[in-house]
Every structure is written in structure tokens, then in C-alpha cells.
Amino acid sequence: MWPLGRWRPGVAFFISSFLISISATGIIFIFLIVESFPIFQHEGLGFLSGSEWYPGEVYGALPMIYGTGIVTFIAVSFALPLALGSAVITSEVLSRPTRLVIKMMMELLAGIPGVVYGLLGITLLTTAVKNTFNLIDGNSFFTAGILLSIMILPTVMTLSEDALRSVPKEYRDQALALGLNRSETIFHAVLPGAIKGIAGAVLLGIGRAMGETISVMLVIGSLDRIPQPFYNIFTTGQTITSKLGREGAEALGVGYHWNALAGLGLILFLAVMGITFIGNSIVGPLSGRGINTKRKQKKR
Amino acid sequence: MRLKIGFLYSLILLSEIVLLPLSSLGAEKATIKMAGSTTVLPVATKAAGKFMAVHPSINITINPGGSGVGVKSLGNGLVDIGMISRHITDEEIKNFPKIDFNVHVIGRDAVACVISSEIYNAGVKKLSREQIQKIYTGEINNWKEVGGPDKRIFVIDKEAHRGTRHVFMAYIFGDENARAKGANLISGSNNEEQTKIALSDTAIGMLSHAWINKDVKGVGIEVKGSVIEPSIKNIQNGSYPISRNLSLITDGELAGFAKEFIQYILSPEGQKIVETSGYVAIR
Numbered sequence: 167m168w169p170l171g172r173w174r175p176g177v178a179f180f181i182s183s184f185l186i187s188i189s190a191t192g193i194i195f196i197f198l199i200v201e202s203f204p205i206f207q208h209e210g211l212g213f214l215s216g217s218e219w220y221p222g223e224v225y226g227a228l229p230m231i232y233g234t235g236i237v238t239f240i241a242v243s244f245a246l247p248l249a250l251g252s253a254v255i256t257s258e259v260l261s262r263p264t265r266l267v268i269k270m271m272m273e274l275l276a277g278i279p280g281v282v283y284g285l286l287g288i289t290l291l292t293t294a295v296k297n298t299f300n301l302i303d304g305n306s307f308f309t310a311g312i313l314l315s316i317m318i319l320p321t322v323m324t325l326s327e328d329a330l331r332s333v334p335k336e337y338r339d340q341a342l343a344l345g346l347n348r349s350e351t352i353f354h355a356v357l358p359g360a361i362k363g364i365a366g367a368v369l370l371g372i373g374r375a376m377g378e379t380i381s382v383m384l385v386i387g388s389l390d391r392i393p394q395p396f397y398n399i400f401t402t403g404q405t406i407t408s409k410l411g412r413e414g415a416e417a418l419g420v421g422y423h424w425n426a427l428a429g430l431g432l433i434l435f436l437a438v439m440g441i442t443f444i445g446n447s448i449v450g451p452l453s454g455r456g457i458n459t460k461r462k463q464k465k466r
Numbered sequence: 467m468r469l470k471i472g473f474l475y476s477l478i479l480l481s482e483i484v485l486l487p488l489s490s491l492g493a494e495k496a497t498i499k500m501a502g503s504t505t506v507l508p509v510a511t512k513a514a515g516k517f518m519a520v521h522p523s524i525n526i527t528i529n530p531g532g533s534g535v536g537v538k539s540l541g542n543g544l545v546d547i548g549m550i551s552r553h554i555t556d557e558e559i560k561n562f563p564k565i566d567f568n569v570h571v572i573g574r575d576a577v578a579c580v581i582s583s584e585i586y587n588a589g590v591k592k593l594s595r596e597q598i599q600k601i602y603t604g605e606i607n608n609w610k611e612v613g614g615p616d617k618r619i620f621v622i623d624k625e626a627h628r629g630t631r632h633v634f635m636a637y638i639f640g641d642e643n644a645r646a647k648g649a650n651l652i653s654g655s656n657n658e659e660q661t662k663i664a665l666s667d668t669a670i671g672m673l674s675h676a677w678i679n680k681d682v683k684g685v686g687i688e689v690k691g692s693v694i695e696p697s698i699k700n701i702q703n704g705s706y707p708i709s710r711n712l713s714l715i716t717d718g719e720l721a722g723f724a725k726e727f728i729q730y731i732l733s734p735e736g737q738k739i740v741e742t743s744g745y746v747a748i749r
Contacts, residue, residue, distance in 0.1 A: 220645065221626055222557060293665070302620050303666055305651055388625075388652040402651045412654065416534040416627045419542050420561060 198435055201428035208422055213429055219390045219409075221417070225426035229390045231433065233307065233405040234376055237386070240311025240399065241318055241375045246368060248315075249322035253364075256323075257330040258352050269324060276320035284381035287313040292385055299400060305387035307399040313381055318371035325370060329363020330356060362448050369445030373438045376407075383408040406434045498724050501529040502536020502549030503629050504655040505575060505674040506712050508743045510549055513731050516739070524723050530655055534627025540715055541565050546724045548715040551575065551629030551674070552642075566718040572731050573712045573740040573748055576675040577634045578684035578696035584667040586683035590614040594688040595707075598638050601670060604648025609668065622662055622671035623649035629710070630656070634672040637708045675701065676744025701746045712745060 205213055209225055216226020256268050291313055292304030299308075333356050341355035357364075387402025390409070410427055417423040500510060507530050514526040529535075529545075536548035541562035554567055579598055581590060590613055593601075600606040601619055610616045623646045624631035632642040653659040656677045663669045664681035675696050678684045686693035687707055700706035714728055730736045737747035 220643075222643070288661075302618050302668060303651060305662075387650070388654075389623075389649060412625060412652075413627075415531045416538060416625070418535075418538050418544075 195435065198428055198432040202425055202432045205422055205425035205429045208425070213426070214433075217392055219426075221413070221423045225422065225429075227406075227426070227430055227433065229392050230404050230406045230409045230430055232392050232396070233386070233403040234407070234434070234437075236307050236399060236403075237310045237314060237382065237405055238372055238375045240308060241314035242368060242372060244312060244315035245319045245322050245371060249319055249326055249367075249371075250364065253323050253326035253330055254352060254357075257327045258348075258356065269327065272320040272324050276324070280317065280378055280381040283313055283317055284384035287381055287385040301400055303387075303402070305385055305402050307386065307393075307401065307403050310382045310386040310405070311399070313385055314375045314378060317378060317381065318375050321374055322367045322371040325367030326360070326364045329360040329367060332363065333359035366445045366448040369441050369448065373442045373445065376434060376438050376441070379407040379411045383411045388412055406430045495523060495525045496723055497525045497527060498547065498727060499527050499545040500547045500549060500714075501531055501539040501545045503533045503551040503712070504530045504657065505551040505629060505676070506549035506572070506714070508676070509573065509712070509731065509740050509745070510714075512739045512743065513727070513736055516735075517727055517730050521723065521726075524727075526727070532625060532627055532654065533629030533632070534625075536715065537562075537567075540567075540717060543717075546716065546720070547728070550713050550715055551710060552632040553711075554715070555632075555642075568716045568718055570714045570716070570728050570732070571711045571748055572714055572728075573737075574701055574746040575710055575712050576696045576701045576706045577630050577637075577708045577710065578673055578675050578678055579634070579687065579708075580663060580671050580673045580678060580682050580684050582663055582667050582669045583681050583683050585609055585614050585617070585670075586685065588615045590685060592686040592688045592693045595638060597688075598670075602638065602644075602646040602648050607648065617668045620666050620669040621646070621648050621650050622659060622669055623652050624659065624672060625652060625654050628654070630672055630674060633708060633710045674744075698744075698746060712740075 205225060209216065213225060213227055214231070215228055216224065217228045218224050218226045219229065252268075256265050260268065287309065291309055294304070295301065295306065295309045295312070296304030337355045337359050338351055341351040346354060382405050386405060386408050388404050388408055389402040390404045391402075393399070393401040393403065409430060413423070413427060417427050500514075507528065510528050514528060518524055518526055528549075529539075531539075533550040533552050536545075536550045537554055537558045539545040540548035541558070550569075554569070559567065579593060588609075590609060593612060597606065597612050601612075601621060602623070604621075606612060607619050607621075608616060609619055624634075626643065635644040635646075636642040638644070651662065653662050653671070656674050659671050659673055660677045660679070660682050663671050663673075664679075673682065673684075675684065675698075678696070684696040686695045688694075689707060694700055694706050696706055696708075701709050714731070716724070716728070719725070720728065731739070732749065734749070737749050740747045
């Protein structure tokens with residue numbers, strides 16, 4: 167029997183919606199596994215370690231995996247300090263009305279579509295990067311990384327700010343009572359208390375950076391090549407998403423080319439799923455504690 | 467209250483399921499779907515606009531993507547008409563055994579070797595096949611080696627399935643799928659490549675003749691001592707070496723409005739559109 171008691175149309179609707187939402191994830195996952203299976207059969211592990219990709223001949227995903235990794239790394243290394251700094255200021259220094267305005271602006275920034283960032287990137291950022299570093303062209307891993315760092319900044323910043331604010335007020339009071347000044351309180355009491363939440367925020371930001379397609383595609387240069395030497399981030403490259411965006415329509419439906427793209431999709435899906443999972447499991451318990459503490463405070 | 471809201475949701479969902487198919491039935495409009503080459507795209511778009519003005523009951527949707535997408539979409543039955551700016555490869559014919567590819571040539575075009583205007587104005591007005599080959603393999607990487615200023619060459623390649631690339635590489639390397647080790651960047655559509663070259667001041671690339679402008683210059687191709695410019699005249703008299711047919715492809719013979727649309731492009735009025743788009747009419 168239904169655990170929800172007697173039959174109601176509304177209940178039926180909620181249950182069916184629930185099942186549809188759950189099965190969407192499952193269907194996508196199964197679809198990717200089924201569609202990419204032939205390429206793993208055809209190329210074996212060479213699909214993951216191969217660095218050459220010529221449709222009809224050979225499919226090696228390593229340049230794309232490298233590209234996604236390095237671009238995400240650049241994005242996080244630029245976004246994290248900025249996000250953390252502004253989160254600390256917003257949470258610990260600003261007054262409540264100003265804080266709300268800043269948070270609203272950040273959420274607005276998060277809502278701007280990727281293609282708009284891409285167009286800004288292609289017109290402003292590539293030229294700026296080219297002139298600043300005196301490069302032959304502004305399309306590069308670095309440009310894509312910087313663009314992504316701006317895109318994930320609001321996610322990391324607002325979630326870090328939430329984490330900072332959920333640190334119980336007692337921590338601050340006790341730190342002040344012990345004679346620490348304000349900056350010492352932030353560095354030695356508040357930040358350590360919020361570190362799990364901040365880590366979660368960063369992981370969710372990484373998930374977003376890895377999945378972003380169009381803006382990266384417009385500024386990365388789309389060359390399937392691992393740079394020489396490998397840390398030369400000022401050359402053109404390719405990420406998993408930009409590869410899928412470029413070749414998806416052409417490969418559609420049949421052949422190893424399609425299976426190989428599905429394989430790339432599967433790699434990305436697993437990576438983002440893993441990171442989102444870790445991110446959520448870190449953030450989860452902490453925000454729960456924050457709510458409990460607030461309740462306790464109310465009772466007093 | 468909760469029950470009422472739930473009920474309301476169910477009602478909305480139910481009405482969507484019932485009404486959506488109905489609404490599409492209501493506005494019965496014949497649709498011609500097209501996809502493919504961005505070189506053919508301007509002709510198809512302008513012709514579609516005029517065709518739809520005369521036949522208001524017809525709806526023509528056109529998606530860019532490149533010749534490869536044109537063949538694939540037709541092969542998978544996603545479109546009625548594919549647009550291509552190269553020939554259909556043997557592999558593509560093999561991939562779609564059930565499709566009876568029918569090619570309707572609508573115009574001719576040249577693939578120009580294009581360079582940034584800064585380099586052109588600094589003196590590089592012509593390149594030979596061997597020079598372009600060496601630039602694309604990376605053997606030549608400075609403009610001074612081909613008579614230009616002392617600047618590194620920014621080599622722009624195209625996505626592998628693009629018609630423009632097939633035709634260009636077939637001439638330069640004798641292999642339409644040639645690998646270009648010297649490439650610095652891959653671009654997609656003609657528009658994208660045009661923008662990338664215009665933004666750079668040291669770039670070389672390949673573009674349909676119709677996309678040449680004041681920032682993106684087409685160099686002459688040096689053949690046996692004489693230089694042949696990528697011009698309408700040289701495409702017409704067949705002397706420019708890298709030229710190609712622009713075509714619409716269908717699965718067998720079409721009937722109805724799709725057939726009429728292709729006939730329209732082949733009519734004098736349609737061929738005028740081919741000419742104003744910067745290509746050579748075939749009739």
C-alpha cells in the first residue's frame with residue numbers, strides 16, 4: 167500500500183514527478199554508458215590515454231581531459247581568493263542592508279547565461295590577454311580559465327558567505343572575550359569553523375566550471391593538443407565540453423565518432439557527479455548544525 | 467488546501483499533455499527543414515525569406531553547422547534538404563546505405579587562402595601551394611620567410627568535417643583529410659573564422675571567397691610563375707585552382723514544396739541571390 171494513506175490526485179502527481187526527476191538522471195547515465203561502450207571496445211584504455219583524435223581514424227581523449235583539468239584548475243585558483251576575500255568582507259564587516267545588496271548582485275552575476283560571458287570573453291578578454299602577455303593570439307587555456315573564474319565566482323562567494331554566517335555567534339563572542347581583535351577572530355575562529363562549507367562551495371564551483379560549454383568554446387581555440395611543455399597555459403587547447411559542442415552535431419547518432427563523444431560525455435558526467443557528491447556531503451552536515459544552533463539560541 | 471493545490475497541479479499537467487499536440491495540429495504549416503554548410507547558408511536564408519513571402523503557408527527552418535552536418539542530418543532523416551560545399555565522401559555514402567543522395571548544384575565558389583590585412587598590406591599579396599603547405603605543416607612559421615614582416619604566423623585550421631577545409635586541403639596537400647601540424651587554432655563556421663582572422667594581425671586561414679573583406683584579404687595563388695587572384699572572374703573562367711560547387715542534397719527526388727524551393731533557387735531570380743551572395747551562378 168502507499169505509505170501516504172488514501173489515494174489523492176495531488177499525491178499521485180507528486181509521486182510521478184518525483185519518479186520522473188529521479189529517472190532522468192538514471193536514463194542519461196545509462197544512455198552514456200550504452201552509447202560509449204563501442205569506443206571502449208574499439209580503443210580500449212587507449213581512449214583515455216591517447217593524445218590523437220582524428221575522426222574516422224583514431225580517438226584519444228587525453229588532450230580534452232587535460233584541458234578540462236587545467237582550465238578548471240586556473241578558474242579555481244583565481245576565483246577562490248577573490249571569493250573568499252569578498253565573502254569575509256560581506257559576512258563579517260558589512261551591515262545587513264549592504265550585505266543583502268551585495269548578495270543580490272552576486273546572484274545576478276550567477277544568472278547571466280554562459281554565452282554572454284563567452285561574447286565578452288571573445289571581444290574583451292582575448293584582446294586583453296593577447297596584449298598583456300604579448301601573445302600571438304588571445305585564445306588560450308589561460309583565457310578560458312579566467313573567464314570561468316568570473317563565472318564561478320558568485321557560486322563560490324555566496325556559498326562561502328553562507329558558510330561563514332552559519333558559524334555560531336558563540337565562536338565570535340568567545341574569541342572576542344579571549345581578547346582577540348577582529349581580524350584575529352576572523353582568521354582563528356570564524357574561518358576554521360567555516361572551512362568545510364568553503365570546501366564544499368569550491369567543489370560545487372569546480373562542478374560548474376567543468377560543465378560550462380559555450381563560453382569556453384568561444385575562447386579556448388579548440389585544438390586537440392596537450393601543450394609543450396605541459397604547463398604552457400598560454401596556448402590553444404580543447405576541453406571535453408568544447409569538443410562536444412564542436413563535434414556533437416556532426417557526429418550525431420552513428421559511428422565510432424559518436425561513441426567517442428559519448429565516451430567524453432561519460433567521463434565528464436562521472437567527474438562532475440563525483441565532485442558534486444563530495445561537495446554536497448561536505449556542506450550537508452555543516453549547514454544542518456548551523457540551523458540547530460540558531461534554534462538553540464531562540465530557545466534561550 | 468494542500469489537496470487543492472495538488473489537484474491544481476495535476477490539472478495543469480494533464481491539460482499540457484492534452485493541449486500541446488492539439489495546438490500543433492491547429493496551425494497546420496508545412497515545414498521544410500534544412501541544415502549544413504555555412505557557405506551555402508546566406509543563399510538559402512535569403513531564398514527562403516523570399517520563398518516564404520510568396521508561400522505564406524510554408525515554414526523553412528535552416529540550421530548552420532557545416533557540410534558534414536548537412537550530410538549527417540539528411541542521412542539521419544532530420545532534415546529534408548542538406549547544404550554542402552564539397553562532394554559527399556565515400557565514407558558518408560557507406561554510412562547511410564538507405565539514403566539515395568541526390569545532389570542539386572546551385573552555384574560555384576572559390577576557397578580563398580586568406581590572411582590578416584596587416585600582413586597583406588605589408589606586402590604578402592601571393593603565396594604558392596608549396597608555401598601554404600609548409601605554413602600548415604609548421605615548416606614556415608614567420609611571415610618574413612614568404613616576403614612579409616618579421617612576425618610569427620598564426621595558423622588557423624578548420625573543423626575536420628567542414629566543406630571549406632576539404633576543398634582547401636585537397637588542393638594544398640592532395641588529401642582532403644590532411645593533418646595540419648602547424649595549426650594554432652581550430653575554427654568552425656565562415657563567420658567564426660572571419661572574426662578570428664580580423665581580430666588577429668598575423669593570421670592565415672581558409673575562407674569562402676564571399677567572406678573576403680577589408681580586414682580579411684584573399685591572397686593570389688602562385689601557379690607556375692603566374693598569380694591567380696580569388697575573383698569572380700577567375701572562378702567563372704575556371705583558372706582559380708581552389709573552386710567548388712555549392713549544392714543542396716536530398717534523399718532521392720523530392721515532391722511538393724521542397725522541390726519547388728530548389729527549383730526557385732535554380733530559377734533566374736534564385737540565381738540572382740547566388741550572385742548577390744558573392745558566388746557564381748550556374749545558369
